[in-house]
Each structure stands twice: as C-alpha cells, then as structure tokens.
Amino acid sequence: DGGITQSPKYLFRKEGQNVTLSCEQNLNHDAMYWYRQDPGQGLRLIYYSQIVNDFQKGDIAEGYSVSREKKESFPLTVTSAQKNPTAFYLCASSIDGREVFNEQFFGPGTRLTVL
Amino acid sequence: AQSVTQPDIHITVSEGASLELRCNYSYGATPYLFWYVQSPGQGLQLLLKYFSGDTLVQGIKGFEAEFKRSQSSFNLRKPSVHWSDAAEYFCAVAGWGNKLVFGAGTILRVKS
Numbered sequence A: 001d002g003g004i005t006q007s008p009k010y011l012f013r014k015e016g017q018n019v020t021l022s023c024e025q026n027l028n029h030d031a032m033y034w035y036r037q038d039p040g041q042g043l044r045l046i047y048y049s050q051i052v053n054d055f056q057k058g059d060i061a062e063g064y065s066v067s068r069e070k071k072e073s074f075p076l077t078v079t080s081a082q083k084n085p086t087a088f089y090l091c092a093s094s095i096d097g098r099e100v101f102n103e104q105f106f107g108p109g110t111r112l113t114v115l
Numbered sequence B: 001a002q003s004v005t006q007p008d009i010h011i012t013v014s015e016g017a018s019l020e021l022r023c024n025y026s027y028g029a030t031p032y033l034f035w036y037v038q039s040p041g042q043g044l045q046l047l048l049k050y051f052s053g054d055t056l057v058q059g060i061k062g063f064e065a066e067f068k069r070s071q072s073s074f075n076l077r078k079p080s081v082h083w084s085d086a087a088e089y090f091c092a093v094a095g096w097g098n099k100l101v102f103g104a105g106t107i108l109r110v111k112s
Helices: none
Strands: A004-007 A010-013 A019-025 A031-037 A043-051 A054-057 A064-066 A076-078 A087-094 A110-114 B003-005 B010-014 B019-021 B024-026 B032-038 B044-050 B056-058 B064-068 B073-078 B087-094 B100-102 B106-111
Touching: A004 A087, A010 A019, A019 A031, A019 A087, A019 A110, A043 A064, A043 B100, B003 B087, B003 B100, B010 B019, B019 B106, B024 B073, B032 B064, B032 B073, B044 B056, B044 B064, B044 B073, B073 B087
Parallel strands: A010 A110, B010 B106
Antiparallel strands: A004 A019, A019 A076, A031 A043, A031 A087, A043 A054, A064 A076, A087 A110, B003 B024, B019 B073, B032 B044, B032 B087, B056 B064, B064 B073, B087 B100, B087 B106
C-alpha cells in the first residue's frame, strides 16, 4: 500500500538532546512538508521541500533542521535550540508542490515529549 | 498575509442532527480552500477542496461546503451526523508560495 510512514509514534527525550523524526513516503511525490501541531493552534509549517536536495523554511523553522537527500525521505531534527519542542509532528507529501490544488497526504504523526 | 478563522473551538451535536462548521478566511486573491479531518492521534485526511466554479463542493463521507466570496466564508455541512464523525476539523487556505495556512480547528463531539 502506498502512503506515508512516520516513526516512532511516541518519542521521549531529555531536555538539551537533539532528536530526529523519520518520514518516509512511497507515493513517488516530489514535495514533502513538516508541520507542528499544538492544541488550539492548528498546524504550523516548519519546513518544506519541493524537490530532492532542496528545502525551504516555513513559518516556525527556528530550532529545527531537515535534509532531503532522497525523494522518499524527509527527516526532521529537533535541536536543543528549539525552546518548546513538546508537540505532535506531522509529515505530509504532495505530488507536485508547485501546484497548490494538489492534495497533501499526511502521515500518522509523531508525538514528541521532552522531559 | 492570509489567515483562517474557525470561530468554534468545540461543537456538540446529537447523532442524526445536521452539522455546520464555520470557516472564515482572509486572502487577497482568489482563494484555494480545503477542509481536513483528523481522528485522535492520527494524521489529516482531505474531505473536500474548492478552487473555482460551482460554489457548493461535495466531498467524502457525505460532507459538503459552500464558498461565499461576499462573506469570506467556506462553511462545512453535513445533513445527518454519525457517531463516527466525531473528530477535529481543520479549514485551510493555500497562500503565498503554495503553502497551506490552517485554522485552529473545531472539535466535534457527537451525542448518542
């Protein structure tokens, strides 16, 4: 089955540690996205990538980093510089990020808790 | 800058009753509008989208939405709610750079 996988589903880390969230898609989509979701705030865009080896900052990129070395993979690193990293993180992809009407498909999310 | 407002944080309806979730947007050009649904602890699923043409859009699971340019609204409706519709619903507008801007969401509870 085609889709987006995110692992792990739950992640616990100590304050000050970097942590990397995995996102893999087998939909052959060009564009991939990372969102952060906090209660009552909807989804906010962290980073997005329209093509391999290229990515752009979203609205809340500070304290995060990404890479896009392969079409199917878009890992997100939450660094120690992120002041409030505890949140639900969602990865999405779309067939072509240049066309706004293309649906974004979402993964099941990773809940990160920093202790 | 574009923005989306969902005025209702929570809505409770009885099973079988009709439903309307409100969405107001702010965007200078012709908006591309979306409604997504999220079950607890899950990702989002697209219900429907509007780009142009007929202002009444049909989606999956029996949902529909009506685009009203004069009111800057894109309200989601369903004639008869089922218990399985309990979830959080997000309205979104595609803005600058083809990025989605989401509202804060409306949590729907269904009473049996």
